[in-house]
Amino acid sequence: MAEVREIKLPGVGVRLEFDTEAGEQVAVVVHRGGRRELMVYDSDDPDICTTVMHLTPAEARTLSEALGGSTVTEVSRVVEQRIEGLAIDWIEVDEGSSFLDRSIADGMFRTRSGVSIVAVIRGIETVPAPGPDFVFTVGDVAVVVGTPAGIDQVRTLLGP
Amino acid sequence: MIGVAPMFAAVGSEVAVAFIEIGLIAIVLAALARLASKLGVTAIPFYLIAGLGLGDGGVADIGIAEDFVALGAEIGVLLLLLTLGLEYTGEELRFGLRTGTVPGLVDAVLNFVPGFGIGLALGWSAPAAILLGGVTWISSSGVIAKVLSDLDRLGYRETPSILNLLVIEDLAMAVYLPVVAAVVSGQDAVSTVVTVAVALVVVAVVLVAAMRWGHLMSAGLDRGNNEVLLLAVFGLTLLVGGLAQQLQISAAIGAFLVGLALSGPVQHRVSALIEPLRDLFAAIFFLFFAFQIDPAELPGAMVPALVLLVVTGLGKMGSGWVAAGRAGVGRRGRLRAGTTLVARGEFSVVIASLAVGLDEASELATLAAAYVLLTAVVGPLLAKNSDVIDGLLGRRRRRRGTTAEVRRAEV
Incomplete structure (x- = not known):
């Protein structure tokens, strides 16, 4: 994923910016009410934008789906807004992981860290609420919810 | 029964007249707000002009409804300050404080000092000059957003950087308002200092508490439905405002603190609920503010207002230049x-309205109205055409100089 810079716009919302490989600078302004603006910066004057699109929440969803986005991000944002102190994170299970070909029950993640694995993203598919007998393979991305400390613990467990 | 009936009739006709007056006022304000949105400018100058047209020297008068309009105007101030407090989250305020102190100080010096100085030059007392400094200091976050x-x-x-500067002005108001309220109340020096100290301590305690524990109160309020929430927040705002007024801290700062204390999801719910109510009462406030001004005195105030426009317009250019340069x-x-940043608006009017009781109250109100009329219109125009201004300045630069910097800029 491209590195996203988050810039606060007090009273308005946040601006998320990133650079494309082709060298364009792109930003999305997320208004507090959920409206979004998509903008592309001028290549001559990087202080200003040349293209601005105004999107309602529904239009933003349509666009992100057209671009192949997953709906998990949207859901997690809602969860985080509702409950303070709760974190949600994505942990990739890569080749060196000690949990390859082992099940969720084996890890006892919930017992050890209080963190729940709420979904696993495998390729273009998302497995919601995986059962205890779900087995990890290389490239799986576990979507975890819990306290930031607990998530760090799970990250270590899922590591090499 | 026989004795009661005529009394009801009398009250009934009075109510009827009041309804007609308020109804007509609201319809005129609606037409003006529509005109403003068609022209793409803020409605505040139009409301002020409407208020000037009423009352002494105007085309019509507010009769029986004046008491209602006066109280409505006071509520308008509270709701304006409540929504100002609601605008920013605790995190945004903390971030603003960390990064915006230097631009904030530049902003205060370049824009408060000229207003204060011109107030003194007009022969006003220190409290009135301090108020005029506030009028010229605070940009209009509504207009600018x-x-x-x-x-x-x-x-x-x-x-x-622009939005962060508005956050800093917002925080500065939390200190400025109670100080001004104490200074204006006209006590002797010792009790003024005591009142200011008490006020600042109260504000600091509430600010810290709001940032740390505001979410608890917010979570409690968030449980109710919209009706409950609206009534609770409206009640809380008036209650805290009233108590603050009793302590001579100014009702406005009380309402502002209530807004600050609300955070998280409930903050956005309250903003959405209060907004229509605020628009209604704030319109009444602007109208009533100008209603108390004698239109015949406005032309005389235009000269100092123009001077202030130029000086503090340049002041805001300096603030923006510094703030954006740091980014x-x-x-x-x-x-x-x-x-x-040149546009001033709602808070300049709020500050000017605090002068009630000072000898210069009406002069200050007239000057503030003239000043807001000018800046609220000129500011957005300047903002829209700032690249044109840059072009004009650029041409002068080219004609005048061949310094290395200019040559580099031209490449």
Whole structure:
């Protein structure tokens, strides 16, 4: 994923910016009410934008789906807004992981860290609420919810 | 029964007249707000003009409804300050404090001092001059947020610095308002100092508590439905405002603190609920403010208002230049930031309205009205055409100089 810079716009919302490989600078302004603006910066004057699109929440969803986005991000944002102190994170299970070909029950993640694995993203598919007998393979991305400390613990467990 | 009936009739006809008056006023305000949105400018100057047209020297008068309008205007101030407090989250305030102290100080010096100085030059007392300083200091966050979004500039590099400066002004109001309330109350020096100290301690305690534990109160309020929430927040605002007024801290700061204390999801719910109510009462406030001004005195106030416009317009250009420069923005962006900040509006009027009881109250109100009429119109125009201004300045630069910097800029 491209590195996203988050810039606060007090009273308005946040601006998320990133650079494309082709060298364009792109930003999305997320208004507090959920409206979004998509903008592309001028290549001559990087202080200003040349293209601005105004999107309602529904239009933003349509666009992100057209671009192949997953709906998990949207859901997690809602969860985080509702409950303070709760974190949600994505942990990739890569080749060196000690949990390859082992099940969720084996890890006892919930017992050890209080963190729940709420979904696993495998390729273009998302497995919601995986059962205890779900087995990890290389490239799986576990979507975890819990306290930031607990998530760090799970990250270590899922590591090499 | 026989004795009661005529009394009801009398009250009934009075109510009827009041309804007609308030109804007509609201319809005129609606027409003006529509005109303003068609022209793409803020409605505040139009409300002020409507208020000037009423009352002494105007085309019509508010009769029986005056008591209602006066109280409505007071509520309007509270709701304006409540929504100002609601605008920013605790995190945004903390971030603003960390990064915006230097631009905030530059802003205060360049814009408060000229107002204060001209107040003294007009022969006013120190409290009135301090109020005039406040009038010229605080930019209109309402007008500026609208300008930035209308001109599609939310993505521009200088925009966070502009918004952060507004956060700092917001926080500065938390100190300025109670100080002013104490100074204006006209006690002797010792009790003024005591009142100021008490007020500042109260504000500091509430601010810290709001940032740390505001979410608990917010979570409690968030459980109710919209009706419960609206009534609770409206009640809380008036209650805290009233108590603050009794302590001579100024009702406005009480309402502002209530807004600050609300955070999280409930903050957005309250904003959405209070907004229509605020628009209604704030319109009444602007109208009533100008209603108390004698239109015949307005032309006389235009000269000092123009001087203030030029001096504090340049002041805001300086603030924007510094704030945007610290974010690494280029020349044109720094100029855009400066021109955007020129607009004054709701808070200048709120500050001027605090002068009630001072000898200079009516002079100050007239000057503030003239000043807001000018800046609220000129500011957005400057912001829109800041690249044109840059072009004009650029031409002069080219004609005049061949310094290395200019040559580099031209490449």
